[in-house]
Amino acid sequence: xxxxxxxxxxxxxxxxxxxxxxxxxxxxxxxxxxxxxxxxxxxxxxxxxxxxxxxxxxxxxxxxxxxxxxxxxxxxxxxxxxxxxxxxxxxxxxxxxxxxxxxxxxxxx
Amino acid sequence: xxxxxxxxxxxxxxxxxxxxxxxxxxxxxxxxxxxxxxxxxxxxxxxxxxxxxxxxxxxxxxxxxxxxxxxxxxxxxxxxxxxxxxxxxxxxxxxxxxxxxxxxxxxxxxxxxxxxxxxxxxxxxxxxxxxxxxxxxxxxxxxxxxxxxxxxxxxxxxxxxxxxxxxxxxxxxxxxxxxxxxxxxxxxxxxxxxxxxxxxxxxxxxxxxxxxxxxxxxxxxxxxxxxxxxxxxxxxxxxxxxxxxxxxxxxxxxxxxxxxxxxxxxxxxxxxxxxxxxxxxxxxxxxxxxxxxxxxxxxxxxxxxxxxxxxxxxxxxxxxxxxxxxxxxxxxxxxxxxxxxxxxxxxxxxxxxxxxxxxxxxxxxxxxxxxxxxxxxxxxxxxxxxxxxxxxxxxxxxxxxxxxxxxxxxxxxxxxxxxxxxxxxxxxxxxxxxxxxxxxxxxxxxxxxxxxxxx
Numbered sequence: 001x002x003x004x005x006x007x008x009x010x011x012x013x014x015x016x017x018x019x020x021x022x023x024x025x026x027x028x029x030x031x032x033x034x035x036x037x038x039x040x041x042x043x044x045x046x047x048x049x050x051x052x053x054x055x056x057x058x059x060x061x062x063x064x065x066x067x068x069x070x071x072x073x074x075x076x077x078x079x080x081x082x083x084x085x086x087x088x089x090x091x092x093x094x095x096x097x098x099x100x101x102x103x104x105x106x107x108x109x
Numbered sequence: 110x111x112x113x114x115x116x117x118x119x120x121x122x123x124x125x126x127x128x129x130x131x132x133x134x135x136x137x138x139x140x141x142x143x144x145x146x147x148x149x150x151x152x153x154x155x156x157x158x159x160x161x162x163x164x165x166x167x168x169x170x171x172x173x174x175x176x177x178x179x180x181x182x183x184x185x186x187x188x189x190x191x192x193x194x195x196x197x198x199x200x201x202x203x204x205x206x207x208x209x210x211x212x213x214x215x216x217x218x219x220x221x222x223x224x225x226x227x228x229x230x231x232x233x234x235x236x237x238x239x240x241x242x243x244x245x246x247x248x249x250x251x252x253x254x255x256x257x258x259x260x261x262x263x264x265x266x267x268x269x270x271x272x273x274x275x276x277x278x279x280x281x282x283x284x285x286x287x288x289x290x291x292x293x294x295x296x297x298x299x300x301x302x303x304x305x306x307x308x309x310x311x312x313x314x315x316x317x318x319x320x321x322x323x324x325x326x327x328x329x330x331x332x333x334x335x336x337x338x339x340x341x342x343x344x345x346x347x348x349x350x351x352x353x354x355x356x357x358x359x360x361x362x363x364x365x366x367x368x369x370x371x372x373x374x375x376x377x378x379x380x381x382x383x384x385x386x387x388x389x390x391x392x393x394x395x396x397x398x399x400x401x402x403x404x405x406x407x408x409x410x411x412x413x414x415x416x417x418x419x420x421x422x423x424x425x426x427x428x429x430x431x432x433x434x435x436x437x438x439x440x441x442x443x444x445x446x447x448x449x450x451x452x453x454x455x456x457x458x459x460x461x462x463x464x465x466x467x468x469x470x471x472x473x474x475x476x477x478x479x480x481x482x483x484x485x486x487x488x489x490x491x492x493x494x495x496x497x498x499x500x501x502x503x504x505x506x507x508x509x510x511x512x513x514x515x516x517x518x519x520x521x522x523x524x525x526x527x528x529x530x531x532x533x534x535x536x537x538x539x540x541x542x543x544x545x546x547x548x549x550x551x552x553x554x555x556x557x558x559x560x561x562x563x564x
Contacts, residue, residue, distance in 0.1 A: 020473060023465045024328070026480030053327050054184045057117055057177065058466060065473030072474075091330050091398045102330070103400035 009040045013047075016073055020065040022051075023058055027101060029066070033093025036084065043077030045070050050089045059083065117177070120193040122463055122538070124173035125456065127201055129531050131165025132449070136524040139517065146513035146520075150437065157211040162444060163308060164231060165204045168266075170452050171316050172196055172238045174459065175259060182256050182323055185245035192241035199234025203227045207277070214280060221281045228277035232270045239263045254339050258319025261347040265311025268354065272304045303357040309440070310379065311350040313448050318342065318386055321409075324455055325390070329397035329406055335389060342386045349378025376427070383420050387413060404487040404494070405457040411498035412454060415446025418505075438509040445501045445523065453497060453530050461485050461537040468540055479543040486542050490533050497526035 017035055018028040029035055029049070037048040047066055051059050063081045070079045091104050098104075135158050138144040144158035176193045180186050187193070210224025242263065246256050326333045335342075353375030360368040390413055394402075419442040426435040461484040469478040500522035507515035536542060 019477070021478070021480065023469070023473070023478075023481045024462060026482055053181065053333075057181060057462070058470065061466060061470035061473050064471065068474035102398070104330070104398045 010038045012073065013038050013040065013045055013070060016069050017047075017066060019069050020062065022062065025052065025102075027098055029062065031095040031098040033095065033098070034062075034089060036087075043075050045076060045079050047079065047081045048084055049081060050084055050087075052089055054085055117463070117466060118173075118180070118187065118193055119190045120197060121173045121177045122460075124169050124176070124193065124197050125460065125534075127197060128166050128169035128173060129527070129534070131161050131169065131204070132527055133524060133531070135159075135161035135166060136520055136527065140521045140524055142517065145437070146508065146516040153211045153214045156214075157208045160207055160211070161204065162449075163313075164200060164207070167313055167444070167448055167452070168235065169197070169200055170456075171262075171313065171320075172200075172235075174320055174455070175242055175316070176238075177459070177463075178320060178323060179242050179245055179256070179259065182253055182259070183245040183249035185248055187241050188244045189241070192237055196234050196238035196241070199230050199237065203230030203232075203234055206230060210277070210281070225274070225277040225281050228270075228274045232274050235266055235270055239266060254335055254343065255319040255323040257343055258315050258322065258347075261343070262312050262316030262319065265307045265315065265350060265354075269304060269308040269312050272300060272307065276300070276304065300358065300361055303354055303361075305440075306350065306357065307354050309443050309448070311347075311354065314383075314443075315346055315350070317448055317451055318346065320455075321390070321451065324458075325393055325406065325409075328399075328458060329394070329402060330399040331393050331397040335393075338385060338389045338392070342382050342389060345378045345385065346382030349375050349380075349382055351375070353379060380420055380424060383416065387417050387420075403458065403482065404485075404490060405454045408457070408491075408494035408498075409451055409454040411494070412447050412450030415442050415450055415498070415501065419443050419447060435509060438505050441501065441505040441508055446498070446505065450498060450501065453527065454494065456534060457485065457490065457530070457537075460534045464538045464540060479540070483543045484537045484540055485533065486536070490530075493526055493529045493533065496522060497530070500526060 014030050014035065018030050020029050021027060022029055022032055022034065025032060032052070034051065035047065035049045037046075039046040039048075047070070049063075049066065051062065056062075063083065066081050067079045070076055091099070091102070094102070094104065138154060138158040138161065139146065142148070143154040144152065145155040148155050172193070176187060204227065206223045206227025208227075210221060210227055213220035213223060242259065246252065246260055246263075249256060252260070322335060322339065323333075325331065353372055356368050356372035356375055360372060394406075394410075419439055422435060422442065423432070423439055426432045426439070458481075461481050464484055465479070465481045472478050500519045504516045504519035504523065507513075507519060
């Protein structure tokens with residue numbers, strides 16, 4: 001099946017966000033599972049994401065990093081980031097690659 | 110000051126710098142021979158040394174950490190960034206005045222008034238700092254476990270400084286004690302144990318437990334929820350310290366069998382709380398999801414061992430009636446091993462984290478940036494932490510055996526370790542190691558490449 005243009009744009013946005021790291025864990029926010037959703041309409045991107053802990057001191061910087069990185073993508077006219085706390089993030093949200101990096105078992109609680 | 114977002118405490122780095130300078134100065138007073146162990150514990154220079162360590166180092170360290178982490182715990186900002194600055198200025202200037210007052214003790218004259226004046230200034234400053242922390246702490250409903258520990262700790266801080274202020278007045282104006290009535294006069298003479306209990310136990314230890322319950326799970330990816338065990342530590346610890354403190358005061362003013370029994374119950378509750386806490390910390394380390402622990406949390410095990418040793422030693426000392434003789438060893442294990450040990454290990458991470466935020470935070474998303482762990486040199490720092498905890502262990506053992514020169518020599522090594530750690534903090538703050546790892550401006554720094562990622 002050929003992916004639709006919208007899917008391609010979302011994948012592209014996710015790929016771009018791999019350039020943004022959580023500074024404490026030192027790993028990109030996509031593979032950490034911090035990005036819950038990306039919605040694209042025209043040139044406007046809405047990102048729904050979370051942090052590893054509520055009130056994280058790095059929150060403003062990570063949100064700023066997401067905005068700056070996506071704004072560099074061609075055709076993007078606006079980036080809006082919503083930080084949510086439900087569902088609560090846990091290491092279970094990580095990709096297999098991130099779990100392997102932190103030596104976290106796949107079946108970890 | 111660091112220009113950053115509302116989530117950062119702007120004055121925390123400056124508070125840490127002042128705290129570390131005070132730590133070095135306090136140890137230097139001891140190593141130089143002016144203060145304990147070569148001078149009596151009650152000598153003016155020894156009192157100056159102890160208060161430099163407890164007020165100048167540990168209290169400032171706690172406030173610096175709390176100004177940063179209470180907003181994290183509560184997800185609410187401090188009411189103002191001016192309050193932490195005022196707290197720093199008040200505590201530091203009050204401490205300088207107190208040291209002058211201690212050194213003037215017994216000489217009479219106006220200089221002696223420096224002690225109560227400095228004590229008053231410190232009291233006002235910590236009230237201001239506690240007020241800044243209470244605003245977000247009280248607003249948070251329901252309060253998380255770590256916040257409840259901090260609230261209890263702040264309550265004991267208030268008791269500690271008020272009792273300390275009473276001592277300062279009584280030491281400066283000896284005639285005042287009897288004039289206030291026989292009960293209060295005895296309290297001012299014999300209340301030192303309660304002052305120490307409220308300070309080291311209620312303020313420092315409860316607060317350190319609360320902060321550790323936030324930092325350890327965050328950095329090791331362990332479960333935050335400490336369950337019934339965490340609640341038991343809080344209830345038993347805060348309750349035990351309060352009962353022991355109250356019974357201690359009551360016993361001084363009006364001795365009796367009931368008061369003695371309450372004091373023993375309080376002490377048992379404290380031992381139970383600390384034992385349960387250490388069990389919970391062991392459980393926390395075992396349940397971590399991050400298998401490779403960073404150096405600051407590996408080194409922190411030394412602090413937990415020191416706390417465990419202090420609890421066992423205190424039990425033995427009480428059982429065999431040697432509490433007074435072993436008090437210096439206990440204070441060394443608790444102040445330098447447990448509290449300062451936890452402090453210097455966690456600072457290793459906190460300073461690097463704050464440095465990253467101030468230096469690289471606004472660059473995130475524009476181009477590759479280092480990780481927080483790229484700002485420190487863990488292999489090079491392992492030996493320094495080993496030197497710190499080994500020297501404290503030797504100092505405590507020598508104090509127990511009554512070898513003051515060995516204690517002094519060991520504390521010189523502790524001072525050396527603190528100086529070397531301060532150099533590592535400074536290097537982290539200046540991104541010394543990250544720069545060293547960046548040979549060309551356009552070369553990406555060592556961000557770990559996830560599988561399938563573009564880098």
